[in-house]
Amino acid sequence: MWCNGSSRNSRKDDIALKKRLSSEQGSVLVLVMFIVLLLTIMGVGVLSATVGGARRAETRENDVQSLHLAQKKIDEVIAYMTERLNLMLMQGADTPQNELNNKIQTFLTGLENQAGEFKSATNLDGAANQITSITLDKSASTGSQYAIVIRANAIVNGVSRNLEQRVTVTTFPDFLNYSLGSSEGDVILNGAPYIKGNVYAGGELKLSPVAEYTHNGADLTQPSLFPLIEGEPHIQNLNSIQYWNGGGYTKVPSGDEEQYQLLDNRVKQAYENSLIKKKATFVQIDVEDSFLDKMAEASGAENNKSSFATTYYGLGGKGSGEEPKVRGGRLVNSLINNRTLPVLKMPERSDYENDHDEEGILTGVELENWREQQYQSAFQAWKTKLANLSTSVIYDGSLFLNGNTLNNITDVTKANRPQDTGSSTIPSNWLIINGDLKIVNDTHSKVVIQANLLVTGDLFIEGDVQFDSTLFTLGKTEIINASITGKDEKELVLISKGSILLNRVDEFKDKNQVTELEAFFYTDSTADLYGVGSIFSLNGGFFARGTLTINAVAGEVSERTGQSKFEFEDQQHLTDPEDSRFIIDYNEAVFEHQKIGLPRVKQININAGPVELKPL
Numbered sequence: 001m002w003c004n005g006s007s008r009n010s011r012k013d014d015i016a017l018k019k020r021l022s023s024e025q026g027s028v029l030v031l032v033m034f035i036v037l038l039l040t041i042m043g044v045g046v047l048s049a050t051v052g053g054a055r056r057a058e059t060r061e062n063d064v065q066s067l068h069l070a071q072k073k074i075d076e077v078i079a080y081m082t083e084r085l086n087l088m089l090m091q092g093a094d095t096p097q098n099e100l101n102n103k104i105q106t107f108l109t110g111l112e113n114q115a116g117e118f119k120s121a122t123n124l125d126g127a128a129n130q131i132t133s134i135t136l137d138k139s140a141s142t143g144s145q146y147a148i149v150i151r152a153n154a155i156v157n158g159v160s161r162n163l164e165q166r167v168t169v170t171t172f173p174d175f176l177n178y179s180l181g182s183s184e185g186d187v188i189l190n191g192a193p194y195i196k197g198n199v200y201a202g203g204e205l206k207l208s209p210v211a212e213y214t215h216n217g218a219d220l221t222q223p224s225l226f227p228l229i230e231g232e233p234h235i236q237n238l239n240s241i242q243y244w245n246g247g248g249y250t251k252v253p254s255g256d257e258e259q260y261q262l263l264d265n266r267v268k269q270a271y272e273n274s275l276i277k278k279k280a281t282f283v284q285i286d287v288e289d290s291f292l293d294k295m296a297e298a299s300g301a302e303n304n305k306s307s308f309a310t311t312y313y314g315l316g317g318k319g320s321g322e323e324p325k326v327r328g329g330r331l332v333n334s335l336i337n338n339r340t341l342p343v344l345k346m347p348e349r350s351d352y353e354n355d356h357d358e359e360g361i362l363t364g365v366e367l368e369n370w371r372e373q374q375y376q377s378a379f380q381a382w383k384t385k386l387a388n389l390s391t392s393v394i395y396d397g398s399l400f401l402n403g404n405t406l407n408n409i410t411d412v413t414k415a416n417r418p419q420d421t422g423s424s425t426i427p428s429n430w431l432i433i434n435g436d437l438k439i440v441n442d443t444h445s446k447v448v449i450q451a452n453l454l455v456t457g458d459l460f461i462e463g464d465v466q467f468d469s470t471l472f473t474l475g476k477t478e479i480i481n482a483s484i485t486g487k488d489e490k491e492l493v494l495i496s497k498g499s500i501l502l503n504r505v506d507e508f509k510d511k512n513q514v515t516e517l518e519a520f521f522y523t524d525s526t527a528d529l530y531g532v533g534s535i536f537s538l539n540g541g542f543f544a545r546g547t548l549t550i551n552a553v554a555g556e557v558s559e560r561t562g563q564s565k566f567e568f569e570d571q572q573h574l575t576d577p578e579d580s581r582f583i584i585d586y587n588e589a590v591f592e593h594q595k596i597g598l599p600r601v602k603q604i605n606i607n608a609g610p611v612e613l614k615p616l
Contacts, residue, residue: 065127065154065156065159066127066129066154066155066156066159066160066161067154067161067163067613068154069127069129069154069156070129070152070153070154070161070162070163071152071163071611072129073118073129073130073131073152073154074131074150074152074163074165074611076118077111077118077131077134077150078150078167078606078608080118081108081111081148081167081169081606082604082606084107085104085107085169085604085606086603086604088100088103088104088107089171089601089602089603089604090602095302095303096297096302096303097144097171097293097297097302097428097600099302100171100600101144101171104144104146104169104171105136105141105146108136108146108148108169109136111134111136111148112133112134112135112136114134115131115132115133115134116130116131118130118131127154127155127156127157128154128155129152129153129154129155130152130153130154131150131151131152132151132152132153132162133149133150133151134148134149134150134151135148135149135151136148137149137166142591142592142595144170144171144172144595144598144600145168145169145170145172145591145595146168146169146170147166147167147168147169148166148167148168148169149164149165149166149167150164150165150166150167151163151164151614152164160616161613161616162613162614162615162616163611163612163613163614164611164612164614165608165609165610165611165612166608166609167606167607167608167609168606168607168609169604169605169606170591170604170605170607171600171601171604171605172283172591172598172599172600172601172605173283173284173285173599173601173605174200174282174283174284174605175200175285175520175522175541175543176493176520176541176590176591176598177198177607178197178198178199178200178234178541178543178586179195179196179197179198179199179231179541179542179584179585179586180195180197180199180200180541180542180543180548180550180584181199181200181201181202181234181543181544181548182200182201182202182203182543182544182545182546182547182548183200183202183279183282183284183543183544183545184202184203184279184545184546185202185203185526185544185545185546185547185548186201186203186204186205186206186547186548187199187200187201187203187204187205187206187547187548188206188208188547188548188549188550189205189206189207189208189227189550190208190210190211190212190227190549190550190551190552191208191209191210191211191222191224191225191227191531191532191551191552191553191582192209192211192224192225192226192227192228192552192553192554192571192574192579192580192581192582193227193228193531193550193552193580193582193583193584194227194228194230194577194578194580194582194583194584195227195228195229195230195231195584196230196231196583196584196585196586197230197231197541197584197585197586198231198232198233198234198586199229199231199232199233199234200233200234200277200282200543201233201234201235201236201240202236202279202282203236203240203547204235204236204240204241204242204249205233205235205240205241205242205270206242206243206244206249207226207227207241207242207243207244207266207267207270208226208227208243208244208249209223209224209225209226209244209264210222210223210224210244211223211224211532211551211552211553212551213530213532213533213551213566215533215559215564215565215566216564218564220564220565220566222532222553222565222566222568222571223571224552224553224554224571225266225554225571225572225574225575226243226264226266226267227266227270227550227552228266228269228577228580229266229269229270229273230577231273231586232273232274232275233270233273233274233275234274234275234276234277235274235275235276235277236276236277236278236279237276238252238254238271238274238276239251241267241270241271241274243263243264243267252267252271254271283601283603283604283605284601284603285495285522285599285601286601286602287324287472287474287495287496287497287522287524287599288312288318288324288327288474288497289602290472290495290599290600291324291328291454291472291474291497292305292308292309292312292331293305293599293600294428294430294452294454294472294597294599295308295312295331295332295335295430295432295454296308297428297430298341298392298428298429298430298432298454299335299340299341299392300392301340308331311330311331311334312327312328312330312331313327314327314330324474324475324497324498325456325457325458325474325475327474328434328456328457328474329434329435329456329457332394332396332432332434332456333434335394335432336394336396336434341392341393341394341432342391342393342394343393343394343395343396344382344385344386344393344394344395344396345395345396345397346379346382346395346397346399347375347378347379347382348375349371349372349375351375351378352371352372352374352375352378353371379405383405383406383408386406386408386409386410387408387409387410388410388412389409389410389411389412389429389431389451390411390412390413390429391429392429392430392431392432393431393432394432394434395431395432395433395434395435396434396435397434397435398433398435398436398437398438398457399433399435399436399437399438400438400439400440401437401438401439401440401441401447402440402441402442403439403440403441403442403443403445403446403447403463403464404443407441407443407445407446407447407448408447408448408449409431409448409449409450409451409453410448410449410450410451411429411431411450411451411452413429414429414450414451414452414468415450415468415488428452428596428597429451429452430451430452430453430454431451431452431453431454432453432454432456433453433454433455433456433457434456435455435456435457436455436457436458436459436460436475437453437455437457437458437459437460437473438459438460439460439461439462439463439465440460440462440463441462441463441464441465442463443463445464446464446465446466446485447463447464447465447466448465448466448487449465449466449467449468449469449487450466450467450468450469450487450488451469452469452470452471452596452597453469453470453471453472454471454472455471455472455473455474455475456474456475457473457474457475458473458475458476458477458478458498459471459473459475459476459477459478459494459496460477460478460479460480461477461478461479461480461482461484462479462480462481462482463481463482463483464482464483464485465482465483465484465485466485466486466487467484467485467486467487467490467491467492467518467519468486468487468488468490468491468492468593469492469493469594469597470492470493470495470594470596470597470598471492471493471494471495472495472496472497472599473494473495473496473497473498474497474498475496475497475498476496476498476499476500476501476525477494477496477498477499477500477501477523478500478501478503479500479501479502479503480501480503481503482517483515483517484517484518484519485515485516485517485518486518490518490593490594491518491519491520491539491540491587491589491590491593491594492518492519492520493519493520493522493590493594493597493598494519494520494521494522495522495599496521496522496523496524496525497523497524498523498524498525499523499525499526499527500521500523500525500527500544502521502527502529502536503530503534514535514537515537516537516538516539517536517537517538517539517540518538518539518540518587519538519539519540520540520541520542520543520587520590521540521541521542521543522543522544523543523544523545523546524545524546525544525545525546526544526546526547526548526549527542527544527546527547527548527549528549528550528551529542529548529549529550529551529582530550530551530552530582531550531551531552531553531580531581531582531583532551532552532553532557532566532581533557533559533566534581535581535582536552536581536582536583536584537582537583538583538584538585539585539587540584540585540586540587540590541584541586541587542584550582551582552580552581552582553568553571553580553581554569554571554574554579554580554581555568555569555570555571555574555579555581556568556569557569557581
């Protein structure tokens with residue numbers, strides 16, 4: 001009985017198991033279908049993402065290509081402008097500056113009607129680009145500086161982009177666009193000079209935290225801070241910036257992140273703000289050629305500059321090696337002999353030594369007094385004439401201004417010229433000095449020079465002088481313990497064929513006692529400037545054709561009797577840039593203030609601003 005019962009129970013269990021298995025056969029199919037559905041959804045998602053990514057990549061590619069095509073079209077306009085304007089300058093070598101400016105303005109204004117003529121082919125399917133407008137911004141243009149706004153549009157496969165770029169066109173040399181620089185040499189900044197504005201280095205830009213100076217005949221050094229440039233260093237390549245590592249100059253380790261982060265922040269700032277500007281694109285100044293330009297302009301013979309050049313360079317020609325001072329003297333003497341311009345000559349007492357009393361009634365003492373009165377009357381008349389110039393004139397001989405008996409040179413046309421005029425009808429008058437110009441002002445009042453000057457000899461300035469002037473000198477320049485300020489908020493533009501020595505400016509003074517120099521300086525030679533014992537504060541710029549070296553420290557400096565070195569504040573705690581004893585702050589107003597006297601060049605100067613993306 002037990003066995004039979006057990007068999008029946010076993011059969012019941014088998015039947016129950018078969019029923020269970022039979023009931024679960026459909027769930028396997030559902031599971032399989034669910035997995036297939038899930039994989040399908042995932043596949044569709046991946047496919048959708050892939051297609052979307054491809055479309056986005058294509059759109060991005062179209063976007064980049066449209067921007068490139070629009071920029072290409074703007075570049076074509078700039079290249080066309082450059083070629084045509086350079087041809088205009090080359091053909092107009094003897095053309096008066098005012099007439100040349102009018103031709104340039106007419107050409108640029110005419111571009112506004114030529115926007116549709118700039119067409120170019122592209123190999124891209126579904127692509128097109130065009131210039132939509134070329135506009136002369138008259139509100140930002142003057143008599144010899146013009147602002148052009150170029151707008152372009154490009155479409156690639158339906159993706160459209162509009163670009164705008166502002167371009168400045170001038171016939172001025174490039175050095176006026178910089179606070180500091182050298183067109184062909186190195187720019188060496190030792191210690192803590194503070195430069196507000198762009199810097200140009202035709203060679204290398206070398207940065208060192210150690211200032212050099214000379215005291216009591218000894219060459220000395222003072223550890224300080226690295227130079228600070230708040231602007232763009234324009235260099236030849238990224239290896240052109242080098243810094244002092246304690247044992248020598250080395251290039252910036254841009255490829256080694258760990259080493260790069262160890263650099264001084266001022267060095268990194270200079271490197272990261274730098275731009276490439278090759279020497280081939282730098283618009284140079286030829287000092288002697290510019291001197292000839294202004295001589296022809298002053299003589300009313302602007303169309304005959306070539307004959308002036310023949311006299312100036314002489315039989316030996318331009319490459320003879322003859323001193324520029326000799327050349328300049330020969331040219332001015334020829335103008336005097338030909339009576340081309342009025343000639344001024346300061347009266348001398350000796351001119352009246354042989355004057356006689358025609359009536360014969362004066363005693364010896366009375367005769368001497370009468371002769372002195374004659375001299376004083378002539379001197380005062382001559383002094384008044386020098387302070388009220390209205391045409392170009394020649395002063396035959398070296399001129400000495402002492403701040404007392406002689407303290408004013410004014411061109412009334414320049415003094416009364418409206419601030420914002422760009423008129424080509426206003427004459428450019430020049431005082432031509434056939435010799436040296438020496439200014440030594442030991443009085444408490446200022447010597448005032450509000451006139452443009454051409455000096456065939458050397459220039460020497462000492463004491464307080466106010467300038468509104470463009471001054472060319474064919475010799476060397478020395479500026480010793482001088483305070484140069486602007487007359488009527490203008491400035492001095494000094495262009496020196498020879499070297500410039502600028503020394504002992506506000507020596508050992510505190511910063512609150514410093515007078516800012518308001519000037520642009522250019523030398524065809526090399527230059528060394530110091531802000532160690534001196535305080536050098538310049539609103540303008542300083543530029544050299546050769547190597548330019550600046551040495552500066554921060555804070556107060558004192559001299560102690562018997563000590564071989566100066567005494568300095570702790571340099572590492574003087575982190576405020578304004579603590580520097582050498583500060584240059586760029587002044588862009590020079591183009592407007594001195595435009596009539598500024599030198600022109602043989603190559604057009606085109607500065608392209610940043611490209612801006614504009615809405616459709």
